[in-house]
Amino acid sequence: MARTSATRTRGKEAVSHTRARLRDLLARLEAAYPDARCSLTYTTPLELLVATILSAQCTDARVNMVTRALFTKYRTARDYADAPEGELEEDIRPTGFYRNKARALRACCAALVERHGGAVPAEMAALVELPGIGRKTANVILGNAFNLAEGIVVDTHVRRIAQRLGLTAYDDPEKIEQDLVALVPRRAWIAFGHLLIEHGRKLCQARAPKCPACPLYDLCPTGQR
Numbered sequence: 001m002a003r004t005s006a007t008r009t010r011g012k013e014a015v016s017h018t019r020a021r022l023r024d025l026l027a028r029l030e031a032a033y034p035d036a037r038c039s040l041t042y043t044t045p046l047e048l049l050v051a052t053i054l055s056a057q058c059t060d061a062r063v064n065m066v067t068r069a070l071f072t073k074y075r076t077a078r079d080y081a082d083a084p085e086g087e088l089e090e091d092i093r094p095t096g097f098y099r100n101k102a103r104a105l106r107a108c109c110a111a112l113v114e115r116h117g118g119a120v121p122a123e124m125a126a127l128v129e130l131p132g133i134g135r136k137t138a139n140v141i142l143g144n145a146f147n148l149a150e151g152i153v154v155d156t157h158v159r160r161i162a163q164r165l166g167l168t169a170y171d172d173p174e175k176i177e178q179d180l181v182a183l184v185p186r187r188a189w190i191a192f193g194h195l196l197i198e199h200g201r202k203l204c205q206a207r208a209p210k211c212p213a214c215p216l217y218d219l220c221p222t223g224q225r
Helices: 002-032 045-054 060-073 077-081 087-095 098-116 124-128 135-145 156-164 173-183 186-202
Strands: none
Touching: 002 173, 002 186, 045 060, 045 098, 045 135, 060 087, 077 098, 087 098, 124 135, 135 173, 135 186, 156 173, 156 186, 173 186
């Protein structure tokens, strides 16, 4: 019994220490990237949904180039759902995997028309029921289009950096998100994803992290010394 109690105490102390370190990490990231935000260009929740689907395995910069004309041509969910075969594919071809993405856009937008009158719902449960929409995309939409903090976006940057910082031991995005929301204050859930993504693009890159220049260097257990 005493051993179990001691184990629990050590576990609570470890969590408390991680949360304290997280506060320091968050403060440094906010200072380093004060303008961190969603880099996709959009004006409506539907535009953000479309852009997020197109961003899979494609840079946000290229998506923004494509959506500049796309959003002028397709203005409603029905426009995407009813797009003639081959036409939508050609319009989004530069984003890569355009056949799969066109299929996903048609199916998702058809569901929006059928279930929500063409509007993008502002609820997690409703969003993840749409074809092609998982928690990551739903968190992007809720956080940026509706300013609703329902979770933390976990993309490849967030996964990599959270692991390197010792904030999670998981590879599964949903389990990583669970670890992060237990540590990060809810007020910072939306910003935290943007901060880690910006940090991943600028310094903590996959193949050649710029550890000596990192503002988190002394707080990172895996930093290259």
